Amino acid sequence: xxxxxxxxxxxxxxxxxxxxxxxxxxxxxxxxxxxxxxxxxxxxxxxxxxxxxxxxxxxxxxxxxxxxxxxxxxxxxxxxxxxxxxxxxxxxxxxxxxxxxxxxxxxxxxxxxxxxxxxxxxxxxxxxxxxxxxxxxxxxxxxxxxxxxxxxxxxxxxxxxxxxxxxxxxxxxxxxxxxxxxxxxxxxxxxxxxxxxxxxxxxxxxxxxxxxxxxxxxxxxxxxxxxxxxxxxxxxxxxxxxxxxxxxxxxxxxxxxxxxxxxxxxxxxx
Amino acid sequence: xxxxxxxxxxxxxxxxxxxxxxxxxxxxxxxxxxxxxxxxxxxxxxxxxxxxxxxxxxxxxxxxxxxxxxxxxxxxxxxxxxxxxxxx
Numbered sequence: 001x002x003x004x005x006x007x008x009x010x011x012x013x014x015x016x017x018x019x020x021x022x023x024x025x026x027x028x029x030x031x032x033x034x035x036x037x038x039x040x041x042x043x044x045x046x047x048x049x050x051x052x053x054x055x056x057x058x059x060x061x062x063x064x065x066x067x068x069x070x071x072x073x074x075x076x077x078x079x080x081x082x083x084x085x086x087x088x089x090x091x092x093x094x095x096x097x098x099x100x101x102x103x104x105x106x107x108x109x110x111x112x113x114x115x116x117x118x119x120x121x122x123x124x125x126x127x128x129x130x131x132x133x134x135x136x137x138x139x140x141x142x143x144x145x146x147x148x149x150x151x152x153x154x155x156x157x158x159x160x161x162x163x164x165x166x167x168x169x170x171x172x173x174x175x176x177x178x179x180x181x182x183x184x185x186x187x188x189x190x191x192x193x194x195x196x197x198x199x200x201x202x203x204x205x206x207x208x209x210x211x212x213x214x215x216x217x218x219x220x221x222x223x224x225x226x227x228x229x230x231x232x233x234x235x236x237x238x239x240x241x242x243x244x245x246x247x248x249x250x251x252x253x254x255x256x257x258x259x260x261x262x263x264x265x266x267x268x269x270x
Numbered sequence: 271x272x273x274x275x276x277x278x279x280x281x282x283x284x285x286x287x288x289x290x291x292x293x294x295x296x297x298x299x300x301x302x303x304x305x306x307x308x309x310x311x312x313x314x315x316x317x318x319x320x321x322x323x324x325x326x327x328x329x330x331x332x333x334x335x336x337x338x339x340x341x342x343x344x345x346x347x348x349x350x351x352x353x354x355x356x357x358x
Contacts, residue, residue: 146287153295189282196288200295 002110005117005245006135008159010151012122014143015179018215018225020119021049022238023139023245025224028083030246032114035074035084039131040121041096044088050077051222052085061089064101070108079227084113094127106134124158132163137173139206139245143180144192152176152201175206177241182211184257194254207241209234210255316346324350 007020017038024036038046041061047053052075058068063086077083086109089096109116120131132138138159142152156174165172178197185191198205209215214232218225225235226242233255240250313333320326330349 146291149291150294150298153298157299186284189284192284192287192291196284200288200291 002113003115004106004110004134004136005115005139006120006132006137007117007139007141008120008128008132008155009141009148010122010124010128010155011143011148014141014148015209015215016122016141017045017049017119018219019139019141019177019179019209019238020046020117021224022218022226022235023242024115024117025077025080025083026226026235026239026242027115027117027245028077028080029226030242031082033082033084033112034115034117035086035109035113036117036119037086037109037131038088038119039097039127040119041088041092041094041127042090043121044090046119047075047085047087048222049219050085050224052077052087053222056087059087059089060105061092061096063105064096064098070105079223094121094125097127097130099130099133102130103134124154129158129162132159134164135159135172136165137175137245139175139177140201140203141177141179142197142201144178144182144186144194144197146192149192149197149200156201156203174203175241175245176201176203177207177209178205179209180211181208181255183255187257205252206244207237207252208254209237209241312344320348326351 005023007016007023009016017040020036024034028034036046036050037060038044039060040046044059047056055075058073060073062068063070063073073086075085075087077085086105106116118131118135121127140152140155142148159172159174160166163172176198178194181194182191186193194205194208210233212232212234214229215225215234218228221228225232226238229235230239237255240252243250244252313331316333317326317328317331320331326348330351332345332347334345334347
């Protein structure tokens with residue numbers, strides 16, 4: 001049965017789009033049919049991060065407004081057979097996303113895909129509300145930093161009160177994905193550590209992605225990090241998170257700043 | 271390493287961040303969801319009860335909740351018009 005996952009955070013710039021791309025690609029690599037959808041109407045970027053920016057002909061809003069069929073708007077990834085992208089419109093405004101229209105598209109996607117990953121825009125306005133509305137589960141992206149944690153708390157409250165599931169009186173499972181985690185700063189006591197964040201937000205942890213230049217390199221290349229640098233610590237963290245999302249029980253390892261002797265010798269940073 | 275950094279630089283910032291967040295979020299969670307609804311409900315129902323007996327202006331009723339650490343107080347302030355002037 002298809003699962004709709006919203007990737008959300010409240011705050012901007014914490015890594016929603018990067019994480020959507022990485023998670024979507026990693027899921028698709030396991031052979032599952034995956035579509036990633038950009039809900040950031042007017043400020044689309046998932047297409048760029050996925051390297052599909054020049055292949056967008058029709059978008060999500062075109063489909064909602066009946067100007068294109070869903071099959072015309074779905075962009076097939078060139079690297080992974082089972083991965084598709086549905087881009088947001090760059091020209092319309094966020095009111096183009098109606099509950100009825102989004103619901104119809106999601107229902108149609110549910111028949112074709114195993115996973116539907118919704119990349120939410122920042123904020124708590126229409127686009128963000130629509131991205132989470134039909135979700136079965138949520139991944140909340142949080143940076144170890146006060147404003148991000150506060151906004152995540154707010155988003156958790158909104159997920160529990162305004163989504164379709166919440167309105168039916170059902171609980172929406174939530175997973176915390178901590179990104180941009182700098183182990184050295186956390187161990188020095190100058191960055192909120194994992195336990196602090198878990199204690200405050202009290203939702204289960206699905207992974208910790210270390211702060212890494214590999215993440216920026218991947219978006220420079222227009223490739224999800226799980227494809228372009230699958231052995232990097234950040235990509236491994238995403239791949240493990242995906243396994244947990246699929247129900248595997250793997251312990252979350254907190255990144256450390258310990259370097260091996262070899263790393264030290266060649267001056268390699270983690 | 272952490273021993274020395276703690277020794278020379280006593281003030282770590284993460285615990286401050288955690289404390290500030292916990293206090294702030296405790297406040298925001300309570301004021302955000304259930305309680306603002308509760309206030310509206312209270313105000314509406316109190317209004318209805320009072321209006322059964324007295325013709326009163328909605329703006330003359332003030333409902334206020336003060337949240338403390340150990341207990342909270344509910345304050346209801348009603349301006350009752352002098353009966354003989356208004357009702358008869």
